Amino acid sequence: MASKNSVAADGDDPESQQQTKLKQFFSAGRGFWSDVPDAEWNDFRWQLKHRITTLDQLRRLLPTLTPEEEAGTRLANTKLALAITPYFFNLIDASDENCPIRRQVIPRIEETRTASWEMSDPCGEDEHSPVPGLVHRYPDRVLFLVTDRCASYCRYCTRSRLVSNAAGYDFHPEYDKQLDYIRQHPEVRDVLLSGGDPLLLSDDKLESLLKQLRAIPHVEFLRIGTRIPIFLPQRITPELCAMLKKYHPLFISVHSNHPRELTTEVRDALGRLADAGIPLGNQSVLLKCVNDDAKVLRALFQKLLMCRVRPYYLYQCDLISGSAHLRTSVRHGLEIMEKLRGHTTGYAVPQYVIDAPGGGGKVPISPGYVLSHNNDRVVIRNFEGKVFEYPEAADGTPQSKAGRTLEEPELV
Ligand code: SF4
Numbered sequence: 573m574a575s576k577n578s579v580a581a582d583g584d585d586p587e588s589q590q591q592t593k594l595k596q597f598f599s600a601g602r603g604f605w606s607d608v609p610d611a612e613w614n615d616f617r618w619q620l621k622h623r624i625t626t627l628d629q630l631r632r633l634l635p636t637l638t639p640e641e642e643a644g645t646r647l648a649n650t651k652l653a654l655a656i657t658p659y660f661f662n663l664i665d666a667s668d669e670n671c672p673i674r675r676q677v678i679p680r681i682e683e684t685r686t687a688s689w690e691m692s693d694p695c696g697e698d699e700h701s702p703v704p705g706l707v708h709r710y711p712d713r714v715l716f717l718v719t720d721r722c723a724s725y726c727r728y729c730t731r732s733r734l735v736s737n738a739a740g741y742d743f744h745p746e747y748d749k750q751l752d753y754i755r756q757h758p759e760v761r762d763v764l765l766s767g768g769d770p771l772l773l774s775d776d777k778l779e780s781l782l783k784q785l786r787a788i789p790h791v792e793f794l795r796i797g798t799r800i801p802i803f804l805p806q807r808i809t810p811e812l813c814a815m816l817k818k819y820h821p822l823f824i825s826v827h828s829n830h831p832r833e834l835t836t837e838v839r840d841a842l843g844r845l846a847d848a849g850i851p852l853g854n855q856s857v858l859l860k861c862v863n864d865d866a867k868v869l870r871a872l873f874q875k876l877l878m879c880r881v882r883p884y885y886l887y888q889c890d891l892i893s894g895s896a897h898l899r900t901s902v903r904h905g906l907e908i909m910e911k912l913r914g915h916t917t918g919y920a921v922p923q924y925v926i927d928a929p930g931g932g933g934k935v936p937i938s939p940g941y942v943l944s945h946n947n948d949r950v951v952i953r954n955f956e957g958k959v960f961e962y963p964e965a966a967d968g969t970p971q972s973k974a975g976r977t978l979e980e981p982e983l984v
Contacts, residue, residue, distance in 0.1 A: 594831040594871035603662040616807040624656045644679035653736035656724045660803050672830045672862040683894035692733045694890040696931020703753045705745035713762035722769045723803040728898045730890045735768050758790045766797035775815050782819040799827040805841035813848040825853045829863050831871040839879045846880040853884035864900045866911035873920040883922035891929050910939045914955025
């Protein structure tokens with residue numbers, strides 16, 4: 573029998589230890605704000621008022637600021653503003669220049685370089701906007717942009733033209749026109765509130781919108797897309813949850829990219845939403861040196877399930893101007909998906925999608941599990957690479973007589 577010292581026991585190998593560490597829940601702590609009273613720290617208004625928004629603050633709070641970050645921050649307010657809540661700032665590892673949290677929110681000079689294939693509106697939303705602030709891209713649903721503000725700004729934001737107003741984009745949502753459009757279009761059965769972040773609206777304002785949407789008979793289903801539970805979990809108050817639960821069926825899509833974002837504060841905030849009966853999904857963006865590693869994403873997705881959140885989409889990073897330093901190849905994304913599907917709970921495997929450049933909508937992409945397909949059979953492989961065939965006819969009967977030469981599986 574192998575001794576304990578000669579063979580690592582299950583769970584003792586470095587990879588398992590890394591997974592265990594990534595999946596632990598920690599508090600973000602107080603960091604530089606240890607003298608702030610609890611009542612203030614836990615108040616989302618205090619967090620918003622004390623966001624880090626200037627280069628001077630960054631220099632003081634992050635002595636390891638690199639020349640690339642310093643130069644990027646100088647120029648940030650001409651493209652996408654800098655803003656980080658104190659709570660989220662505490663997740664940054666100041667000793668690590670490549671900290672995955674840091675890369676998401678601290679500007680870098682690379683943001684000012686635009687490749688010829690990058691765009692300011694990569695998903696073609698403006699072209700599908702019948703009234704200001706409303707995008708009608710798919711047949712039965714609309715995107716309702718309610719605000720241009722977020723609690724913190726993600727450096728790869730697809731709507732950087734719009735949010736933070738740094739680029740001077742003339743965004744003025746006109747709720748009456750947006751609501752009228754939905755009233756006049758009975759095919760719209762699903763409304764996604766997004767922005768900017770809808771949960772930055774006051775409870776009263778948000779409730780007024782939800783109430784008006786609920787009063788439209790053909791609107792069956794409401795969704796809110798938000799990163800507030802991750803950037804500002806203090807905003808998920810019992811009062812907000814009590815208000816939201818009056819407007820079911822209401823789903824919420826959160827946005828997290830790295831397991832370290834899932835702190836005890838975030839887990840509690842998500843728990844409050846789940847306790848209000850709100851089904852929760854998560855959207856992640858595949859980002860270079862943030863989460864482009866199957867081990868990191870597996871830990872994120874498993875940890876989301878522990879927070880009662882179903883990983884829903886993994887986005888290939890949109891071709892937003894100045895995001896090349898954060899983009900991975902699709903090939904690498906597919907390799908990561910290959911290491912997830914079958915290797916962990918199906919609920920922990922989101923759909924990998926590309927939002928087709930120019931407004932084609934979301935296109936699902938997956939590793940090739942269908943090796944060949946003809947009138948007689950489908951040849952498939954499983955996550956271990958084992959090959960199987962399945963008869964094609966609906967009742968399971970092969971459609972041609974035995975003996976017919978079948979084409980060889982074309983290896984994908
Ligand atoms: S929270 Fe969403 S809308 Fe706001 S900056 Fe991040 S990605 Fe953009």
